[in-house]
Amino acid sequence: MLRFNDIADRVLDYDPNADLELLQSAYVFSAKVHEGQERLSGEPYLVHPLEVAGILVDMRLDDVTIAAGMLHDTVEDTLASLEEIDQLFGEEVAFLVEGLTKISKVQFRSARARQAENFRKMLVAMSKDIRILLIKLADRIHNMRTLHFMETDKAQGIAHETLDIYVPLAHRLGVNWMKRELEDLAFRILQPELCGELERMLRGRHAERERYIEEVKGIVEGKLEEAGLSGEVTGRLKDLSSIHAKMTAQGLSLDQIYDVIAFRIVIEGEAEHVYAALGLMHATWPPVPGRFKDYVALPKPNGYKSLHTTVIGPYGERMELQIRTEEMHLHAELGIAAHWRYKGHGGREQDDEQFNWLRQLLERQRELDDPHEFLDTVKVDLFRDEVFVFTPRGDVLNLPRGSTALDFAYGIHSEVGDHCSGARVNGTMRPLAHVLESGDTVEVLNNPNQAPKKDWLEFVVSGKAKARIRHAVRLAENERSRELGRGILERELRKSGLSLNRLVESGELEPISGKLVKGGVEDLFAAVGYGRVAARSVAEALRPELAEPVEEPEARGRKLRDLFRRERKTGSGIRVDGHGDVMVRFGQCCSPLPGDEIIGFVTRGRGVTVHNRECRVAFELDKDRCIEVEWETETDIKRRIRIRVTSRDTPGLLAKVTKTISAAGINIGSARIDTHDDRTATQTFDLWVSDVRTLKAMMKEIQKIKGVQAVDRVRA
Ligand code: MN
Numbered sequence: 001m002l003r004f005n006d007i008a009d010r011v012l013d014y015d016p017n018a019d020l021e022l023l024q025s026a027y028v029f030s031a032k033v034h035e036g037q038e039r040l041s042g043e044p045y046l047v048h049p050l051e052v053a054g055i056l057v058d059m060r061l062d063d064v065t066i067a068a069g070m071l072h073d074t075v076e077d078t079l080a081s082l083e084e085i086d087q088l089f090g091e092e093v094a095f096l097v098e099g100l101t102k103i104s105k106v107q108f109r110s111a112r113a114r115q116a117e118n119f120r121k122m123l124v125a126m127s128k129d130i131r132i133l134l135i136k137l138a139d140r141i142h143n144m145r146t147l148h149f150m151e152t153d154k155a156q157g158i159a160h161e162t163l164d165i166y167v168p169l170a171h172r173l174g175v176n177w178m179k180r181e182l183e184d185l186a187f188r189i190l191q192p193e194l195c196g197e198l199e200r201m202l203r204g205r206h207a208e209r210e211r212y213i214e215e216v217k218g219i220v221e222g223k224l225e226e227a228g229l230s231g232e233v234t235g236r237l238k239d240l241s242s243i244h245a246k247m248t249a250q251g252l253s254l255d256q257i258y259d260v261i262a263f264r265i266v267i268e269g270e271a272e273h274v275y276a277a278l279g280l281m282h283a284t285w286p287p288v289p290g291r292f293k294d295y296v297a298l299p300k301p302n303g304y305k306s307l308h309t310t311v312i313g314p315y316g317e318r319m320e321l322q323i324r325t326e327e328m329h330l331h332a333e334l335g336i337a338a339h340w341r342y343k344g345h346g347g348r349e350q351d352d353e354q355f356n357w358l359r360q361l362l363e364r365q366r367e368l369d370d371p372h373e374f375l376d377t378v379k380v381d382l383f384r385d386e387v388f389v390f391t392p393r394g395d396v397l398n399l400p401r402g403s404t405a406l407d408f409a410y411g412i413h414s415e416v417g418d419h420c421s422g423a424r425v426n427g428t429m430r431p432l433a434h435v436l437e438s439g440d441t442v443e444v445l446n447n448p449n450q451a452p453k454k455d456w457l458e459f460v461v462s463g464k465a466k467a468r469i470r471h472a473v474r475l476a477e478n479e480r481s482r483e484l485g486r487g488i489l490e491r492e493l494r495k496s497g498l499s500l501n502r503l504v505e506s507g508e509l510e511p512i513s514g515k516l517v518k519g520g521v522e523d524l525f526a527a528v529g530y531g532r533v534a535a536r537s538v539a540e541a542l543r544p545e546l547a548e549p550v551e552e553p554e555a556r557g558r559k560l561r562d563l564f565r566r567e568r569k570t571g572s573g574i575r576v577d578g579h580g581d582v583m584v585r586f587g588q589c590c591s592p593l594p595g596d597e598i599i600g601f602v603t604r605g606r607g608v609t610v611h612n613r614e615c616r617v618a619f620e621l622d623k624d625r626c627i628e629v630e631w632e633t634e635t636d637i638k639r640r641i642r643i644r645v646t647s648r649d650t651p652g653l654l655a656k657v658t659k660t661i662s663a664a665g666i667n668i669g670s671a672r673i674d675t676h677d678d679r680t681a682t683q684t685f686d687l688w689v690s691d692v693r694t695l696k697a698m699m700k701e702i703q704k705i706k707g708v709q710a711v712d713r714v715r716a
Helices: 004-014 020-033 047-058 063-071 082-089 091-105 113-126 130-145 152-172 176-190 192-204 206-226 240-250 271-284 326-339 348-366 374-383 405-412 414-418 454-458 463-495 500-506 509-517 521-530 535-542 553-570 653-663 692-704
Strands: 231-237 261-267 307-312 318-325 386-390 396-400 420-425 428-430 442-446 574-576 584-586 598-603 607-612 629-631 639-648 667-675 680-689 708-713
Touching: 004 020, 004 047, 004 063, 020 047, 020 063, 020 082, 047 063, 047 130, 063 082, 063 091, 063 130, 082 091, 091 130, 113 152, 130 152, 130 176, 152 176, 176 192, 176 240, 176 326, 192 206, 192 240, 206 231, 206 261, 206 271, 261 271, 261 326, 271 307, 271 318, 318 326, 396 405, 405 414, 405 420, 405 442, 405 463, 414 420, 414 463, 454 463, 463 500, 463 521, 463 535, 500 509, 509 521, 509 535, 521 535, 535 653, 574 598, 574 607, 598 629, 639 653, 639 692, 653 667, 653 680, 653 692, 680 692, 692 708
Parallel strands: 261 318, 584 607
Antiparallel strands: 231 261, 307 318, 386 396, 420 428, 420 442, 574 629, 598 607, 639 680, 639 708, 667 680
């Protein structure tokens, strides 16, 4: 069993200023609270936290991380509380232990790859400090090392989980030794027979292999020395899992696999020395084409730097070489931990540097353009824009940060969201607006009578939920308008002796709908309900004989031309300087009416144009060409003018306005209704009016209609 003194000595080796008192008291506390507990191996439980601390020491991590490693299971598995940890060991240790406790409560199921990615993301999202992840990985390493004490089924489940979740994490954090070891331990548990066979075969050649390694080492070291380089050469048997992977991928038997040994040359010095060593190797043994990889110039996304090459070795066999500097080697083995380790007590500055390094790591990985890559994951950690929550079945849902229980319901299924009446979060009833945190388990309560509400939009954050609620609310509003419109139309048609039901059944209403609203009968009902189409106009469209003389735009144009012709032929109703038979046009800008103050303007070759005296065009006219004009006293010519009615957007209002206009003996040339978001409507009418007095009287009448806000004559 690892002793506290071993740990203390090793920590002092790399950090003479480490807080040994903190480590000592963490050790004593852990021993006390775990007292009486045993591991499956029969050893005292304390072995586990000590081994985990030992792994963290191997990675040369800081004293706080090591203390947290010794305490990582205390809150979860003993009577110790977080408050106690906080009081005894300080905020930072408590923060790390809290993170680990939260993670340990989560049941990470492996199973499906689709879920594995989400589990990894959740794990990272929950690890608010990268050290929590490193301690978790150390915990997993020791558990995997002792997994053979567990019954097979359970052990295999944990091995799968390790492959799905922890191996990719170790890889992406660049901690190579952890990745290798976890992969290898999982492989041994999942494929025990195959592993046994491979090991037996490899063992058979052990002595042969050792001789071979020594021989190659000798050659390489000699060459390096000749060139004035110094470095360390190691040859090691590759991991069973990678040998097996190679055999499977290339369809080879173990006899055919020559490169079961990987040689590593760690050079003292800088990158240039690494390239010099590579040149030496290629000069000694011919390189295999296409096998050279320069991860020094182009590091791997996780920051890995090294030169890789395969050469034809002394016996004509393929031989793999990795060449790197000491610094590159350190980073390859420790990955992100290399930046977290003790570097002297630099305080904040040091933290910033580590944070920056993590950021750079992420930026590099981002360039990979692989959506499944780690990037996305740590982005969550740094920028925290996602939460990961569980369904009761253990699936993970990925939601935007700030998501509520209702977002979760919509995340499951639109229908579930629509009928969501409540939610149980981690077993406790919560309101729909309850904001979720990573790791929460959410159970949705459904009520078939529940329907989406407009105010739900105030607290959902996911796009999916928003779109669905908006859609549902709009549908409901449409439904209400259709019902309303149907009722209005039914009453209006009855007045004309028509039955709406019969018209719908006979299909007679369909073409009318197409004409008025460019849609079906239901759309027509909705339009009437919203007040966009007057019920009266539907009746008139069905029975044109009921219609007031409404003119189509072309007909209106024709009428206008006729009018001018008539004016020229029979008199315009205007006397110009006392003469009644001068060719006269009316200004389109101001549409003067009998009774309006007017002025004439002589145009070349086109007679006299008559303007309202208040018309802005008239102000700019050349005074020399202006001429006095006046209305003929006896005239029945009607002039076209435009009025605008502003009102509340209430159904039936249009009908009242048109009725008032007709009652004044004024014909409507055309009408246009615009409804606005603020529930007001603008109705614009082109009218045929004989004089200003009639017009003003009619406008006064319209003003009296309930809901009408303003009536104006429109002049350009
Ligand atoms: Mn543990």
